[in-house]
Amino acid sequence: MVAGVAGGIAAHVRVPATAIRVALLVLLAAHGLGAVLYAVYWAVLRDEDSAQPVRRDFVKIIPFAVLGIGILVAMTLVFGGDGLSLAAGWMLALVVVGGGLIWHQAEPSRMTKLGNLLGDRRPAFVLSLLGGGLLVAVGIIGLAMVYYPVEGGPSLSVVALGVAFALIALTGVGVVAAPVLWRTVTALRAEKEGRIREQERAELAAMVHDQVLHTLALIQRNAGDTAAVTRLARGQERSLRNWLYKPMGSAEEFFASAVEEAAAEVEDTYAIAVETVVVGDCQVDERSRALVAATREALVNAARHAKVSTVSLYVEVEPDEMSVFVRDRGVGFDMSTIDDNRHGVRGSIVGRMQRHGGRAEIRSEPGEGTEVRLHLPTAETRQRQAADDPGWRTHVWPAAEPHGRPAGTSKETS
Amino acid sequence: MSGDTTGPAGTPATPSASGAPTEQPRLRVFLVDDHAMFRAGVRAELGAHVDVVGEAATVSEAISAIAAYQPDVVLLDVHMPEGGGRAVLDAVRRAYPQVRFLALSVSDAAEDVIGLIRAGARGYVTKTISPDELAAAIRRVADGDAVFSPRLAGFVLDAFAARPDASLADPELDQLTNREREVLRLLARGYAYKEIAKELYISIKTVETHVSNVLRKLQMSNRYELSRWAADRRLV
DSSP states (O other): OOSSHHHHHHHHHTSOHHHHHHHHHHHHHTTTHHHHHHHHHHHHSOOOSSSSOOOOOHHHHHHHHHHHHHHHHHHHHHTTOOHHHHHHHHHHHHHHHHHHHHHHHTOHHHHHOGGGGGSTTHHHHHHHHHHHHHHHHHHHHHHHHHHSOOTTSOOHHHHHHHHHHHHHHHHHHHHHHHHHHHHHHHHHHHHHHHHHHHHHHHHHHHHIIIIIIHHHHHHHHTTTOHHHHHHHHHHHHHHHHHHHHOOOOOTTTBHHHHHHHHHHHHHHHHTOEEEEEEEOOOBOOHHHHHHHHHHHHHHHHHHHHSOOSEEEEEEEEOSSEEEEEEEEOSOOOOGGGOTTTOHIIIIIIIIHHHHTTOEEEEEEETTTEEEEEEEEEOHHHHHHHHHHOGGGGGOOSSOOOOSSSOOTTOOOOO | OOSOOSOOTTOOOOGGGGSOOOSSOOOEEEEEOSOHHHHHHHHHHHTTTSEEEEEESSHHHHHHHHHHHOOSEEEEESOOGGGHHHHHHHHHTTTOTTOEEEEEESOOOHHHHHHHHHHTOSEEEETTOOHHHHHHHHHHHHTTOOEEOHHHHHHHHHHTOOOTTOOOSOHHHHSOOHHHHHHHHHHHTTOOHHHHHHHHTOOHHHHHHHHHHHHHHHHHOOOHHHHHHHHHHTOO
16 A cells, blocks of 8 residues: 555465455564565565556655564563564564565466576576575574574584585485476477577568568569559569668668658659668658658659659768758759749758758759759757858758869879 | 570670671670579670670589680679679689679678678679660779679768778778769769769769779778678678
């Protein structure tokens, strides 16, 4: 009710929570054990079952710890320090906590997935199992010593002897059981590997079936329609390539993936090939998303107006700037005719780039093809430039420009 | 189009028999590809431009046939059984340095591309290339120049990206000059050599020189990023 420990235990053991609470209360009477247990359980057991992790409120638990310790102290004072039963209580507490730990780890739903034993959670699993076991062992040994004290007091040598015997016995059991255990573990591992292989095979089969065979069937049915066949083949090629070579990030996260996705969409919609080359990558943010949208628009324009089957798309992410080049060798157009009637160019490309602090240049000549160049400074560069020169972003196409940066540093090797 | 094909004995190089006298002698080209259909297609497409003196479907066939024919240019498939184009290059390149290799593949995997170039191929083009472009690429490779597909240019730009923390063992080999970078960028943007020359106000010969230099750096550089970068991309 306070930190949900009783409820948690109850859910775990499938006993009414009230029973746990009563038990804890009863234990509370036994030298305040209930409160101590409550605190310890709360600290040790992770509450995993609830979908939403309960925030641990340390303030809440302090009164319990204090109460427990207080009762302990009080009892010791009032009953004149009944050392024996006190020690027994503490040992019992150890046993219970250790048992709880083991029990918690060996939850049925986990044990069914034996593979988990070999999974990445193994260290934590083994650790808590060992820790729990140690607690239980110490507790039981302690209890035994409290209630059945060896004649003449628990001398160290007797304890050591007992531990030694226990160890020998354990070793014996271990020697007997080890091969069996080992075989089990090996079998488990083999089974796991087999399952992974099987999964991979199934995945491959599913991919071939869902995609390749499907595409081949469609190609046969559309054999007469060259454009459709090209589109199908191209789409399938792209998908296989991605599957084979590029298990890279999602388009929501990475700029390169987003660009490639946009290019793929245009390929599919307009039945053209987009030769995409991407150099570098960065995270997607609002501005790079705008760049992807402008790129898409440029590709769509090329697909719709250039009358070509291939468009080149080159994207480069540099530390200070992102650049996109969309080029076709199509019919081209006269620059002076595009002013207002082509909203795609004006609004979606030039305007969009300007709004985000970038710039767009379009070069086209009738018969020579078209190239759209988009540049977007990265956020940091933009801040720096804004500080230097607020008028920078008004520099927009059509600016007469010889290509590229000054080539002063390049050297002409023979 | 079926099955086994070493260089057909009936197709010896018959240079000027076609009655199309050109200034340059027709190039002797050898095809190595394990897909018979693809070989037949390339043979048909290239017939007008070059002499296809022979073909091979396997690595061992290719090795012996290249030794026998000593063609000007070998069109080399990347992926084949028994080690692929890489094995052919390793076996014959040293013995016949005058034979030039142009890798031709459907693969866009970076490690394949870089691997073939570093093994000695002078160029890399994808199989979707048009016949005219392929013929031009063969001519260029035969002249001792390099041929970069847009994607290869992109790979190289990526691999040679200027990283401030990169330690350069050999500054001449391990980084690209600004001009080389510009040429590669234009290649990646889909520009032909002629267009690059026009764009940068330099001669085509200079463009070719730049690309050849990049190829040399790509082959010789021990730049750490090259291997790491290729390895990064191989995660399948």
